[in-house]
Amino acid sequence: MDILAQIAEQLELGDDERVHGLTRQAIDAGLPPADILNRGLIGGMNAVGEKFRVREIFLPDVLLAAKAMYAGMDLVKPLLVKERVPTRGTVVIGSVRGDLHDIGKNLVGIMLKGAGFDVVDLGADVRAEAFVDAVVSERASIIGMSALLTTTMPVMKDVVDLVTARGLRPSVKIMVGGAPVSADFAREIGADAYAFDAASAVDRARALIG
């Protein structure tokens, strides 16, 4: 098995030490960092995302795989920056004001990073202004918002309205997700996309800025 396939395999198993060691080996062997990222780390994370989507594996497995992915990415990222390898774009994510749930949002961040996006995670309980300020300062192309409570969903509309008021549309795209959120709701508040789960958030993000 080639070393990139091994990285992907160990990542799926959630073995961060192995992924770290194999990534180091791949770099020392002179493999292009972009290949290590795309075929090794992203390849492994895609497989994890797909298995989680059909619940062949569960949240703990994804979280351990993510730790393993970061163990490899920490080594590869500086090389990519040095070589000026372009990323897919930057996504600002967060759970909206009043919503302290961040497990789903964290998963979205993991999967987006695993798909090659730069992710700025503002955390939970994020004010509308903070989303908009971050999208400007980080030169991001997408805002991804999560709400797990019907009580906090309306905050998403405030963010959409603020992005519009600041004249950032249509270059900044907005996607929303979370248990009570639906495609209808996304349309009603003027968001560009609704993502059912973390894997579909990646598909939507690709479509929005592809």
Added chain:
Amino acid sequence: MEGIRERLARGEVILGDGAWGTLLMERGLAPGEVPELFNLDRSAVIEEIAALYLDAGAEIITTNTFGGSPLRLEAAGLADRTEALNAGAVAAVRRAVADHAYVSASIGPTGRLLRPFGDTEPARMAEAFERQAAALASAGVDMFCVETMTDLDEATLAVAAIRAVAPRAPILATMTFEQTRRGFYTVMGVSIPAAARGLQAAGADVVGSNCGFGIDTMIEVAREFGRHAGVPIAIQANAGLPVTRNGVTVYPETPGHVAARAPELLAAGVQIIGGCCGTTPAHIRALRALVR
């Protein structure tokens, strides 16, 4: 009132209450506001909701303390008010129901993930649950309800914490399952047999499920609990999954639909039946005829 354990042992079916969050929103809970603040600042609203459920026929009334563990309150800077917010919740429900219903202390997830998946030490989580449970116990609840759990370790920490501070209190413990191609699992990968076994071993008197995808899938969940639980089963289903109609979030299952399917829950051996997100006093009223 006769103890709930004795009634369950005789095979009685006991009616619980329905959702609190949706009713609080109708009464001014703002997006993002901490619901537990109502226990002190607007306790008349808490009394009103408790009275509505009592009047609808519920015999178990839940306290508005789902997010009342200090670990969860900490995120809103309210951890130092843990005792006051939990005690206030119990006092408000007790004023409304006196001894006409069991006051059931709600304990929900902390919102944190245990090591190695997250950053929270089990000891810290146990301490948080103990502090909340102690506040609820000393305010005089009749039973405890650990609910909406997806991590069995977190759920058992909660049950054990209650046992530590209230050795004789009846404990109901329910988890939230998804339907997968291989059966029902929580998002953390806990199966129904594992939940039944683990919650019972931790000291729960009643096990089961709440929240979820509506009553139709809950019937399947109840049947599987029936095959694995050695203690009575509780089911509190959502009124379906929320949908948006004309900009308003609504839960699709009507009281009529819930009442029509509920006999299948009872046939599966469910002894505590109530509602979760989106259910109302009307849903509980519709169930009352089946229970009596």
